[in-house]
Amino acid sequence: MSIDSEILTAMRRAGDAGTSGAELAQKLGVTRAAVWARIEELRALGYEIEASPLHGYRLRNTPDVLHADDLLSRLWRTTKVIGRDIRVFQETTSTNDVAEKLARDDVKEGVVVFAEAQTKGRGRLGRAWLSLQGKGLWFSVLLRPALRPQAATQLTVAAAAAVCRAICSQTGLTASVKWPNDILLGGKKVAGILTELSAELDHIKYVILGIGVNVNLTLTDFPVELRRIGTSIQMEQGRSANRAELAVALIRELDADYARVCDGRFTAVADEWEQCCATLGKSVHVLIGRRTIDGRAESLDEDGALLVRTQHGRLERITGGDVTLAK
Amino acid sequence: MSIDSEILTAMRRAGDAGTSGAELAQKLGVTRAAVWARIEELRALGYEIEASPLHGYRLRNTPDVLHADDLLSRLWRTTKVIGRDIRVFQETTSTNDVAEKLARDDVKEGVVVFAEAQTKGRGRLGRAWLSLQGKGLWFSVLLRPALRPQAATQLTVAAAAAVCRAICSQTGLTASVKWPNDILLGGKKVAGILTELSAELDHIKYVILGIGVNVNLTLTDFPVELRRIGTSIQMEQGRSANRAELAVALIRELDADYARVCDGRFTAVADEWEQCCATLGKSVHVLIGRRTIDGRAESLDEDGALLVRTQHGRLERITGGDVTLAK
Numbered sequence: 151m152s153i154d155s156e157i158l159t160a161m162r163r164a165g166d167a168g169t170s171g172a173e174l175a176q177k178l179g180v181t182r183a184a185v186w187a188r189i190e191e192l193r194a195l196g197y198e199i200e201a202s203p204l205h206g207y208r209l210r211n212t213p214d215v216l217h218a219d220d221l222l223s224r225l226w227r228t229t230k231v232i233g234r235d236i237r238v239f240q241e242t243t244s245t246n247d248v249a250e251k252l253a254r255d256d257v258k259e260g261v262v263v264f265a266e267a268q269t270k271g272r273g274r275l276g277r278a279w280l281s282l283q284g285k286g287l288w289f290s291v292l293l294r295p296a297l298r299p300q301a302a303t304q305l306t307v308a309a310a311a312a313v314c315r316a317i318c319s320q321t322g323l324t325a326s327v328k329w330p331n332d333i334l335l336g337g338k339k340v341a342g343i344l345t346e347l348s349a350e351l352d353h354i355k356y357v358i359l360g361i362g363v364n365v366n367l368t369l370t371d372f373p374v375e376l377r378r379i380g381t382s383i384q385m386e387q388g389r390s391a392n393r394a395e396l397a398v399a400l401i402r403e404l405d406a407d408y409a410r411v412c413d414g415r416f417t418a419v420a421d422e423w424e425q426c427c428a429t430l431g432k433s434v435h436v437l438i439g440r441r442t443i444d445g446r447a448e449s450l451d452e453d454g455a456l457l458v459r460t461q462h463g464r465l466e467r468i469t470g471g472d473v474t475l476a477k
Numbered sequence: 478m479s480i481d482s483e484i485l486t487a488m489r490r491a492g493d494a495g496t497s498g499a500e501l502a503q504k505l506g507v508t509r510a511a512v513w514a515r516i517e518e519l520r521a522l523g524y525e526i527e528a529s530p531l532h533g534y535r536l537r538n539t540p541d542v543l544h545a546d547d548l549l550s551r552l553w554r555t556t557k558v559i560g561r562d563i564r565v566f567q568e569t570t571s572t573n574d575v576a577e578k579l580a581r582d583d584v585k586e587g588v589v590v591f592a593e594a595q596t597k598g599r600g601r602l603g604r605a606w607l608s609l610q611g612k613g614l615w616f617s618v619l620l621r622p623a624l625r626p627q628a629a630t631q632l633t634v635a636a637a638a639a640v641c642r643a644i645c646s647q648t649g650l651t652a653s654v655k656w657p658n659d660i661l662l663g664g665k666k667v668a669g670i671l672t673e674l675s676a677e678l679d680h681i682k683y684v685i686l687g688i689g690v691n692v693n694l695t696l697t698d699f700p701v702e703l704r705r706i707g708t709s710i711q712m713e714q715g716r717s718a719n720r721a722e723l724a725v726a727l728i729r730e731l732d733a734d735y736a737r738v739c740d741g742r743f744t745a746v747a748d749e750w751e752q753c754c755a756t757l758g759k760s761v762h763v764l765i766g767r768r769t770i771d772g773r774a775e776s777l778d779e780d781g782a783l784l785v786r787t788q789h790g791r792l793e794r795i796t797g798g799d800v801t802l803a804k
Contacts, residue, residue, distance in 0.1 A: 274677060274680075275677065275680060296766070298796060298797065299626050299627070299629075299674075299676070300626070300627050300796070302626075302678060303678055306678060330678065331678075344677070345677060345678050346675070346676070346677055346682075347626075347675070347676055347677075347678075348673070348674070348675050349626070349673070349674050349676065350601060350602065350671070350672060350673055350674075350797070351629060351630055351633060351657065351658075351672050351674075351796060351797050352765070352796050352797015352798060353601075353602060353797060355673075438679070439623070469625060469627070469678060469679050470625065470677070470678050470679015470680060471679060
């Protein structure tokens with residue numbers, strides 16, 4: 151935990167009572183001058199920190215930026231695996247690329263990589279993902295679960311449920327999931343999950359969960375062709391959302407669901423997922439390469455695959471492809 | 478195709494009749510002096526090239542080294558995908574690492590990476606693979622098949638069958654396969670296959686097939702603890718084998734089987750595989766993590782998974798783990 155994290159944590163805990171430079175200096179084992187220098191740095195980043203002889207330092211407002219030390223401070227070791235290590239980039243090609251590099255460098259699982267902007271954000275099957283500067287949460291989580299490759303869908307399902315819960319807890323909006331990886335608000339896509347894995351035949355080496363959430367985009371931020379199908383939290387609730395708070399909620403929910411998957415309690419995750427699923431019970435049209443399957447989405451199997459009952463009564467196990475609700 | 482490849486190909490085609498410097502120069506569009514310089518380079522590598530006024534150049538003997546231009550010359554565009562691009566390293570950590578780097582750099586599928594020695598050769602589940610300088614074929618093939626991740630076992634099965642056929646055609650020895658990835662001679666391991674993949678949930682991005690063949694190792698090359706379970710072609714046939722010829726046979730067989738997998742003719746591959754399988758029809762003991770399954774190995778399913786009938790009559794689908802023949 152860095153000094154910035156400690157200072158932010160102490161100020162948040164103190165609230166209106168404030169905390170003095172002397173207290174901070176003693177707690178952190180540094181000089182008051184060093185505390186002062188860090189406070190000035192935080193102010194330069196946009197943190198509004200009030201200083202008074204009576205109350206000491208009080209945190210009045212935080213800027214809408216992603217700051218690793220601040221995110222760590224807000225999480226304050228409340229998660230088990232995910233978010234104990236956080237890295238924020240101003241701009242990168244794709245946070246999945248960065249996380250993959252960390253994976254190859256044997257970085258521990260749970261590291262979260264954010265970027266304020268992605269120049270080559272991607273969705274499934276190499277499709278582009280719009281990742282405008284400061285308008286959303288574009289991030290990746292490195293995981294090393296002891297799962298077979300076919301069970302990786304469990305992680306996508308878990309992440310989708312976690313994203314829905316985090317959006318709901320932060321905004322009150324009810325998000326739903328379109329299997330396997332789209333999160334919808336009002337029937338339009340507000341977030342997506344890209345699951346990439348490196349594996350041997352029977353053994354996952356690592357998984358990168360890439361998550362993109364459209365937080366504060368406005369209609370005109372979307373290219374014309376996406377306006378009919380894309381949305382953002384700001385567009386749905388009529389006002390902007392605090393990205394750092396949402397990021398922290400997302401990390402907490404992801405961490406909780408990851409623990410459940412690793413403990414073999416995927417059915418509990420799947421049950422919750424079914425509550426927010428826009429696909430189950432519906433007539434669906436599935437496109438896999440050039441093959442199409444029409445039927446009714448019945449349930450998830452133990453690996454997270456979608457079971458679709460065709461018109462001929464056959465149960466098809468869908469592990470990918472494009473699923474659309476039939477008209 | 479490089480000039481060295483062209484010169485070696487022309488000399489091989491001419492055989493005892495030989496080919497003159499003038500003919501070579503014209504064919505390659507270079508000067509006779511340039512041809513002479515390349516011949517000298519080949520000689521420096523250990524190629525015995527006879528030069529006479531009557532016959533021109535005649536290739537008399539080739540050294541036991543792996544030389545990319547020579548391998549390309551021997552293959553002479555007879556394969557469709559695998560081995561159109563060959564790279565040879567004197568030493569590397571693991572050829573799978575090199576192939577993975579090429580994959581990320583968007584190199585075309587089919588590239589084959591050989592190393593004379595690997596300092597960190599690996600087998601399944603991170604186990605070490607002995608890769609002594611010049612004693613074997615340690616190589617990796619980059620593939621980009623349009624398969625689902627769970628179908629990657631098809632490639633391991635295809636590669637195992639291809640390795641058996643190549644060993645048989647080059648040595649007359651009958652190799653057998655222990656599912657999924659071990660090749661045996663006389664019941665001992667002579668070769669192994671490590672399949673590593675990078676994927677999205679429903680879509681393989683690339684597969685690296687790592688193949689190690691113990692060609693000219695002697696008993697004392699093996700650490701004591703491996704002497705009971707490992708062997709080499711030289712040990713089994715009582716004399717050394719030409720690695721370049723075996724490499725070419727391997728690449729041809731791999732290319733043929735890869736074409737069959739890509740064309741959806743995996744059943745034909747599986748049928749051949751069953752001919753050389755040491756596992757099917759046998760009582761087996763399977764260890765998957767901490768779980769064990771005992772039963773009779775019945776067949777392969779369409780994805781290449783092993784179907785084992787337990788004592789209780791249940792059919793278990795095995796996609797990994799350690800399979801040993803029951804005593």
